[in-house]
Amino acid sequence: MYLEHYGLAALPFTLTPDTHYFYELTPHAEALEVLVAALDGGEGIIKVIGEVGTGKTLLCRKMMNQLAPQYVGLFLPNPYVSAHEIRHAIATCLKIKIDSEVNQASLTQAIERSLMRLNEQGKKLVVFIDEAQALPDETLEAIRLFTNIETEKDKLIQVVLFGQPELDMRLRQSKLRQLQQRVVFSYQLRPLTFAEAKLYIQHRLKMSGYQGEPLFNAKTVKLIWRASRGIPRLLNILCHKALIVSYGKGDPLISIASVQSAIADTDNVSHYPVWPKWLYFLIPLVLFECYVIFSWLRGAV
Template sequence: MYYSYFGLRQAPFKITPDTRLFFPGGNRGAVLEALVYAIATGEGMVKVVGEVGSGKTMLCRMLERELPENAEIVYLANPSLSPDNILHAIAFELHLPVAGSEDRLKVMHALQEYLVRKHAENRRIVAFVEEAQSMPLETLEEIRLLSNLETQDEKLLQIVLFGQPELDESLMNPHIRQLKERITYSFYLHPFSIAEVRDYLSSRLRASGYKGMGVFTRAAIRSLTRYSKGLLRRINILADKSLLAAYAGGEIKVRTRHVRRAARDTEFVTKPGAAVLAMALSFCLALAAIGWFAWQRFIPVSALVEDTRLFKDVPLSGAIGRGLEGADSPKQP
């Protein structure tokens, strides 16, 4: 592979979250600090929204690492949980002695007893809900009810919702407006700019052992930003393939042609041929629509000559005139 060729001791652009390679730029570090603060101060519910591949999972792993030792984490990674199943899922993660056949009331009672006991021990229970945008509305409403578990001064269960922008659309539903009102902090993970992509690439390479000058040219960084749309997962995929292309060509710099080659080998990038074909198809459909519209409005000459009285006072000439005269004249034997 290209690792030793570029003086790297590990893969710099793996798509699996590696907290050792966390990049605090692009507002990620500020969001992480705000999340730690919100949980440390006992805020009940927090929301983090970002596009697919914007770094939500990495942020989730970093949050777990940065929280104080008295925090106990519950992961809810299955978005298809029903309202009853989510209670059992939390009980299972907390190792509560609750059978799968127990009804909702008993599970809620056992969970509340556990949370009260942990609160007395000065411990915090924090639930990380991933892919929250795919959860049924009824399950999101159940999460709101869980946020009602509290003492006189603090929430017993703190909840962090991680989701795609569709989560905000779900929260606009009037049936769960009370859940939206319970969210005290909301954060959005924006795509990276060209400058942030440049710093991100450099940070990852340095953390992976690279000690030379910049590997990616400025033009290559602009091209990579355009193809990736500033999304971290796409940046990682394209950067990895671009480094491989430069290595295969025996070059020590990643240039625009290497990024283009990587983009051609990547599913999420629209292929130029496909774009041209789509444009050509759209053009043909537009022409067909115009032709159909014109045909609908066209009145053939035969319709006009059905009653020749329309033309008795109109001088006619040319082929149309001769045609009409022929139509009025009796056929010669």
């Protein structure tokens, strides 16, 4: 691979949500602030919405890693869980011994007692659910009922839903309106701006051990940013492929041609026509000629 060629200690643009590469660009820093404020405020349900590849899972893992000591965190990466399975997951997290024949009512009561004991210790449970747009309706209803467990002053369980825009569409359904009303804090992750994309690429290279001059210049970053539409996952894919192509050519830096090859080889990116340089000089000349002809015609009339 290209690691030795570019003096890297690790692959900089992997798709796994590695918090080692987390960079507090504006959208992610703001999302973290919202999450911290919402948890500290004791809100029951918090929602983070973002398109595919905008960094929701990485943000979730980052938030879990920096949870204050008064929180017990439970991460559910698989949204295809039934109401029964989510109760078991919470019970396991709370170290409740589960009898194979226990019914759901008894299990819910055991969870409530355990949450009460946790509250007496000055702690509470936070459940992080990724890809929440895929949760079954019955599971969403179970989550809503769990947020009813409270004392006179505190919610005993808080839930953070990370989902794609489809989650908002689902919550607008009449049958889920009670759950929607419980969502007190919400944040919408946006794609990165050009300036943020440039910082993002530089940061990941630096965290991977790169110390030389910038591998990607302003022109190549702009090509990648436009093609990726500012979506971090697509940025990673295009940068990784551009590095492979440039390494194959033996180039010390990433060329425009290598980036164009990466874009052509990638699905779900925006493709823009690449005009030859001489055309940029010809277009103003043609426009000027048109202006002269138009002016002459007006004078002739």
